[in-house]
Amino acid sequence: MPIQARWPLQAAWQCFRRDAVLRGWVASGLAMALAAGVSLFSNPALAAHGFALHGDLKYQADFRHFDYANPNAPAGGTLTLANPDRRTSFDKFNPFTLKGTSAPGLNALMFESLLISSADESASAYGLLAEDVTVAPDELSVTFTIRPQARFSNGDPVLASDVKYSYDMLMSKASSPGYRSMCTDVKAVIVAGERTVRFEFKQRNRELPLIVGSLPVFSKKWTAKVPFEKLTFEPPVTSGPYLIERYDAGRGIIFQRDPKYWGKDLAVRRGTFNFARVAYRLYKDETAKLEAFKAGEFDAIVEYKAKNWAKSYQGTRFRNGELLKTEFPHRNGAGMQGFVMNMRKPVFQDVRVRQALILALDFEWLNRQLFYGAYRRLDSWFSNSELAASATFDGRPSPGELALLEPLRAELPPEVFGPDVVQPSTAAPRSLRDNLRQARRLLAQAGWTYTDGALRNAKGETLVFEFLDDGGAMSRVITTYVRNLEKLGIQVNQRTTDFALYQKRLEDFDFDMVSIRFPDSQSPGNELRDRFSSEAAGTPGSDNLFGLKSPVVDKLVDNVLHAHTRQELVTAGRALDRVLMHGYYIVPNWYSASHRVSYRKTLAYPERLPYYYTAEGWILSQWWRTDLQPQAR
Known part of the structure; x- marks a missing residue:
């Protein structure tokens, strides 16, 4: 999905x-x-x-x-x-x-x-x-x-x-x-x-x-x-x-x-x-589109919803062989898909708050109950690729990565020099309750404690933000995620808007949290500037939805751009990935290695x-x- x-x-x-x-x-x-x-x-x-x-x-x-x-x-x-x-x-x-x-x-x-x-x-x-x-x-x-x-x-x-x-x-x-x-x-x-x-x-x-x-x-x-x-x-x-x-x-x-x-x-x-x-025909919603395909109104459809793929592609035309369904493998890097936290908003500026919000996503439950086991968890900005920091043998920085990271040590959290970030899991013996307890401890360290039925800071202000949605396929996932956040005392206002207004608000960075998929690349390069650079953070319409302004990230992006060999590119990519994942700027979602x-x-x-x-x-x-x-x- x-x-x-x-x-x-x-x-x-x-x-x-x-x-x-x-x-x-x-x-x-x-x-x-x-x-x-x-x-x-x-x-x-x-x-x-x-x-x-x-x-x-x-x-x-x-x-x-x-x-x-x-x-x-x-x-x-x-x-x-x-x-x-x-x-x-x-x-x-x-x-x-x-x-x-x-x-x-x-x-x-x-x-x-x-x-x-x-x-x-x-x-x-x-x-x-x-x-x-x-x-x-x-x-x-x-x-x-x-x-x-x-x-x-x-x-x-x-x-x-x-x-x-x-x-x-x-x-x-x-x-x-x-x-x-x-x-x-x-x-x-x-x-x-x-x-x-x-x-x-x-x-x-x-x-x-x-x-x-x-x-x-x-x-x-x-x-x-x-x-x-x-x-x-x-x-x-x-x-x-x-x-x-x-x-x-x-x-x-x-x-x-x-x-x-x-x-x-x-x-x-x-x-x-x-x-x-x-010829392209335009349909008002995804349900109408799928039913139109099954009725024979157009020739091919790419399905992104695991539930639809498992349950909805059936009927007379499938039984008589008029319509076929196939999963085609690919070698694409997975890119990144997730819930972006806009750090232009004060509520997301503390890294411990961002970590807590990541802990509230129960991927295992979603994959089991909603996705029919169709997905893998994203653990990198370059998942399904050798550029992922998690692709190293023991998850720790290689000598080549350390050569790039050591000059920046004073500006980096010490965790960057340890194992790569492992996404929270609710698979036994872990549970969602364990993850939420850990999230609550992080929130308390950041100054947010549960008082009078809500999570509040020292000024008595509640931790509240808006989740902007365009009413697409992610709506039911967002609703499930919001329920987990509410267990922590976080108030989330789900705002569903029409597509045009949704796009305009993204262009103007006028949102708190939003669902986005960033495209993959086998050889990442200058598009990283549009996504992560300090300059792009102030450019309306750029990919830097996070509001990320980090001289360290700027330098690491430059290392990727100026890599001389594939090995240098891989090393620079892993170093950048390691720093980005330890910044906790997005709640990572999931990916598939095939096209449906x-x-x-x-x-x-x-x-x-x-x-x-x-x-x-x-x-x-x-x-x-x-x-x-x-x-x-």
Whole structure:
């Protein structure tokens, strides 16, 4: 049961992080073998077809298609999907601006970037709009050459000036602040030729060439009549495989594959985006959506609620085989999902209070009673990954971690130098009562004692806060959690609000506690600044919902960003994870290592699954229909 991701403000940003290039950069002096078997850094003038963070690129320059794509997949038919999140309407086609709600599917189907990631490598990217890329000898700039055949939907060539224009718009205050945070170290974008664009950097940051290579590119003509921040239903002028065919802002949108799509024969596109049309239908709530799927109104659904998966996917269409249900394994890092405590509010500023609130969550009961044993407890910001502090042999800092932590010892709690944080459990011989007793002791140490039917401080003030909810799948979990808090004498006001107001309050940091899922990354990088940096804490709309302002965390994030090798990245990631977990900024929830998908039997997918993928993106880009005559691409 995931927590609702943040839309519309972070819609473009989160899709960008999931679907664009996986983060990272080549270590200084690390030999990156290309098709010719040479090192990028041994000849800085050599233009490469892609980047590998560690070792060799899997695919050489003459590769024909990604192994997880079916180059012989039939093209044609319509894929009908439901709204992939809780948006029930939309009022614009611009997924990057702050105001309003964008239509579903825009990022994946219409917008392209200079580079595209490989879903079976943890940190590799290959040319999409760009045919090659050159890194300067001092690593302070990167130059992309745009493919001569690259075209926008209006027939115009994609030029370097369009890349610069797109960058300037994304860096404007009208766009999500996540883009600006990721590109903090970009000094300038230079149009060096009609099809040549150079990004210059303020300092060495091995991730930056891949970051700027993954930014969406669109035509200047999109805003020929309307300023970027005021775009509503002006169709985007983009280079992607689909165009908007028609729409109804309150009911749905239909995309049609562009018959003149320029990139259909590229190796990175072969066997992908096989449907002639992609339609989204909007449903008012999750129950209506599920019942509509079972009635045959759309083709596939990704299920996030364990109870639904166990109990609701049954009926005539399942019995006769018309509808199928499958769990697809993945190797994605789990990211972090949990109840965020906003430390801008005084009630959460004492670490002992935050620890007590974590002790009140009974995961074992929830997993048994509500989730049908489907989940594992999150114990790290990088769970299901080698970057987790808990992945060390004995849970204690390695020598490499200590080398990063020791200079900061005076600013860190001593517990950081001991075992990693173990999440509280109610499995025998422990119990919820034991955990609540421990929580009460911590609260008393923080000055909160039970008096006159409530938890009060020395001034007689009660410990009270609001839990903001958008009425989604987490509501019953929140209610159970609140009951446990009430046993401690904590008063929690559950506030359920509509989706638009919910998003606005998140953007303004106007909440006490809220349920959030932060996306995963196989190679975390500059997105950590948007999530944890002191600067982001004061930037409305950033991922730093906690209000975390810590010079120590800022330094550890920089260590991750400037890691030279995978081992250095792992070490820096574990040190950061260790400090964050000992800060107790979030009540960790749970994760699953598989995608639960139900679909019509007339849909098919490649035999070879990708390693790192989202279920929705995989269905859109890799699946096809088996019940219609294929159409020419």
